[in-house]
Amino acid sequence: MLKKLLTSLVTAGIILASSQTLAETQWRTVSPDNLMVMTLPHGKVVFELASQFSPKHVAHFKALAASGHYDGNKFYRVIDGFVAQAGPDESAPENKDKKSQTIAMESEWSLVKSPKITPVQSPDLFAEQTGFSGGFALASDSEANKAWLTHCPGVLALARGNEPNSGSSHFYITNGQAPRYLDRIMTIFGRVVYGMPHVQAITRTAVIEGEAPVDKADFTPIVNMALMPSLPASEQLVIQVEDTESAAFAKKLVDRRDRSHAFFYKKPPPVLDVCQVPVASRIVPANIDKG
Template structure:
């Protein structure tokens, strides 16, 4: 049984179109409130339930890490993780690589496997523009524009026909060798400052919703622990019995409430702030999540 608790994740934890809300308010007026006040006023329609098909649970010795995968932008990589998880491939392997402030990586490491390499999905190409739920920035140095789709921080070309997930803290990606189509099964999670220079160089296909602290507690290189950072299991929620499936809500990034939250994070209307640049880096804009008992 997976232990479930109630928690609202803040900026340290970073991220389908739903029916529009039946009521509306003015986000510009809400920006005069603090982020905490906006969150306190959130209603049920401001949230979406994470699909159990897309909820991945990485169980480590210290606890569970909950991640949401992103089939919209990287369906082949999501399918690969689903198939491997269902087969029990990761059970008993380890988080064998840990780089302080950068990445935690898990899988078979240097062990020989017969897993076929995947075709890269660095960027999703669409004939029609893929609409952002909200645009946060124009040209941040790495993307002509960036914002959110379905709770995931993304970058786009100016036409909106090329979309990729950003290497924000908490991003889930698939490690590869020198060949662009060489990824097989080794996954990683960004655990520090966003390494945006990796954008469009590696396939990113999900993000941490909760449990980042368990990745931060991993043994560092040189530890005498045996086995080293074992993976107890890696599963998808729909592979569990219904009563064991975690129930996690994510704030809808297409909601006016999230729009107001972005505006408040940019302007910081709280009395404490002296400098208010009216700007926020897209990776620094946390998408709130709630784990329900």
């Protein structure tokens, strides 16, 4: 039974930690009020929203989704190995009512006010220290007394213009390598916990030189964006993610840094990139013990 469950989760696109068994992993049930479901023509994507780090952005995003702001929007800037960006084409007549107010940045916060952080690497290429808190990868600088979320694959962030506080409703999902140079200058407010294969299947809009441009009619649309509790009961999912504050996760970090498996006949240096640490997630029956 367990083997069948594992197989189905992998098939569904749930990330599982290869170095741990299901029994060794400690889980945290995500509040449904913190799960946003984006329905695409080819499947669903579920975001865990980072309300503990970017509360104003999360509230803004929830309000926009509830108003139907994103329904029918298209992913108009999709670059392989970088981001998939979506938002309303505000020049289109059908979107004349889809303009949104701008929101001030929430790209960093006081380190002394941070919740518990499980450390990963010090120093990091982009920061003094990296770690995890509540399932989210972050970095910090003790001298500056600042902490911030990092641009690992699968994060959800608000797009903006050149001015820092110019973001409104357009958002992006990192779909490839970690563009860490965007850390601290963009506001991350969530991450994909289910459906990353569906993100990867979003039609690329950037083409190589010599190819015909992608027709806007072929851009991938957002069918619907809705908070989990607003969906019909039959469509709601209970999602658990790896508890990054647990002893089991700390052990996982040590194992990934040491690379003690026999496969590594030549040992890599004991360096651990925070964006190379997958945080496992799984769908569970609604009546499971959520402790």
